[in-house]
Amino acid sequence: MNSTELPGHPHIAYRDNALFVEDVRVSDLARDHGTPLFVYSTASMREALAAYQRGFAGRKLHICYAMKANSSLAMLQFFARQGCGFDIVSGGELERVLAAGGEAGKVIFSGVGKTRAEMRQALQAGILCFNVESEAELEVLSEVATALGKRAPVSIRVNPNVDPKTHPYISTGLKGNKFGVAHERTLATYQRAAALPGLQVVGIDFHIGSQITEVSPYLDATDRLLDLIELIEAAGIPIHHIDFGGGLGINYNGDTPPAADALWQQLFAKLDARGFGDRQFMIEPGRSLVGNAGLCATEVLYLKPGEEKNFCIVDAAMNDLPRPAMYQAYHAIVPLQPRTGSPAQEYDVVGPVCESGDWIGRDRSLAVQQGDQLAVLSAGAYCMAMSSNYNTRGRAAEVLVDGGQAHLIRTRETAADTFRNEHLLP
Template identity: 60%
Template sequence: MNDSAFHYVDGALHVEGVPAASLAEQFGTPLYVYSRDALTRAYRAYADACAGRKATVHVAVKANSNLAVLNVFERLGAGFDIVSSGELARVLAAGGKASNTVFSGVGKSAAEMREALEAGVKCFNVESIPELHALNEVAKSLGKKAPVSLRVNPDVGAKTHPYISTGLKSNKFGVAFGDARATYREARDMANLDVVGIDCHIGSQITEVSPYLDAVDKLLDLVEQIESDGMSIRHVDVGGGLGITYDDETPPDIGDFVRTLLAHFEERGHGQREVYFEPGRSLVGNAGVLLTRVEYLKPGEEKNFAIVDAAMNDLARPAMYEAFHRIVPVIERKASARLYDVVGPVCESGDWLGRDRELAVEQGDLLAILSAGAYGFVMSSNYNTRARAAEIMVDGERARVVREREEVKQLFAGESILPD
């Protein structure tokens, strides 16, 4: 198992102190289940490594935006990183503070800028010159100065899936490295902008430290040039993207990762800089599982299929990225295992959750899809008019519903047919 919060007791999978089978029986399947203990330990690994340093943690809301999850982090003292005004509303509803929230994203609308300025967000991570001009105009209309940091694209490869690599010249994100110094000068001269920092985010599911160090080196070289132009860069935002173990990956320990980056700032003579970390997957990924029930076992000439009640609409990562998630039985059987493709009921050949998995399983059995806490529920949809799963938070021996299961009638409540 990837996390000690998820473990077997006498052959039965438990989430902290609660049998997973009892959760499925009580709340139904498909079912997302999160461990408060796993969330807490992951956050504290970051926070403890930052202690005593000018470094802060801003949780990437896009990885898991459930209010209870965000509230766990808020109680631990986290800030937040958002990419929409909807995520800002979630942060505030979860008890978070706008003043400790960074607004990222490549396509902020004027309405979103206005909402964030009125709420008092900590900083805007701006990604283009047109966005700078738009933010300056919105801030002027409100009689405010917007705190800004430019997201710089350092052209550093993250050695990850191309869909989640964001720091190359060919990616849509950030200001090109060669244009960054001139763009900072342009921002400096806008009356309603306050230049406060610099930002980069090179990708996601990164399992090596070296790409981060390369990006930091390029950023700090640029900071020195920017400050020679008369600006003061108060913080450096190194983004998120640290990977987790889905299968056999060996990402660095969170604490070691943070300490290595902070030590590098000191080695470069920038130990006085405030550093922002924006973790998402590494906080929530291995703190959640998706429980699903086997509806049918379908043998075939070339493939055996375990058809389950979860589908690509519930967990999009396998279909979208060909991503691997371990799939384990909720109750271990002593029978011999067979190879199965674990697939859902959605009417698409791409509706698969795991291929060629060795499972001892029978119709009606429960399976747990591991490492589903990040980019699981948040990417789920209602494709095939399927109601989205419920979400549960386990805290010790208690389990609470933190999102009720949708009902089909809710899915078309806002629709109407044409009049006669």
């Protein structure tokens, strides 16, 4: 059997002119479950996770999957079974972790806008740590914890003012971003945290952005963080763990992010040289674990030629794949079964939603006909998690592939599902 793996997409390959995820033909899944359809590879996720584990071999490490990337229950269950904890940003995400069999004691709660109710929920569940993002949040968290007779374990997220060299919407470590405590205010913030009765300082963290493809931003941010740790500990406040966040990029369109193990080899050279190599470490990868493990299968509904543009109209839309509309993001688009001998034409691949922003790919060279099926690649992260019911479109089904087995992990929503919680007037 001839097999050609797609570059940057492990375990997604053409075999005898048909696209497979591991040992399952994607067109068979599309036939059985319809389109649009998200398909994920467990082998790809396991391989991505292993790179982090190799990078931290011999170190004290706690990996928390950043579940905002893809929060489907079976995906969370998969990572819990691999021993991972979870990075959450809402009370609803905490409920998902627990429903999937995750442990509250392995949960880190990030985010700039935690409510009092969410704080109480997390404290009662017994989470590992709150990543606090403002001085005002410290005061409220201490009040909530004290009222419950508890002390909240806290790590303060530092904004190191480092340019991650990524899209401005997913940059989080610059002065103009809403995240974290300003570098200049860090010591004073830690001193206040140490003085509050409802808090216990346990760590420090940074997260400078997402889809980072260079090592230098991590190295620069690490230098700044280690300087701060020395300053904070000199003031008598011990830092037990160092949290490096996530943000490592993936290959969408010829991107060349460092491998996770190679990145950490460089970071540990710096940490060891400065005497920090034996600390407890936390990391919160998301996209780099699931992004290239997934694809979205979609059917070509119509081909619409025009004077300036040819349009390939598919049944997936911006409600299924919001990243192009939100970030002008690139996703490779390939046929499930390539047409041999058919001439390719240039198309804008667009969806059925009534918005000009409903596009999946611009200026793509495709040999397609009406009724063909395509795969939108790199769809494992920030696609299903950000999907919506705009235009009363039910969210897509999801399938998780493990070798030759395919597990339906989300049933396609019906129109009735989308308005189940609405009420008519009397």
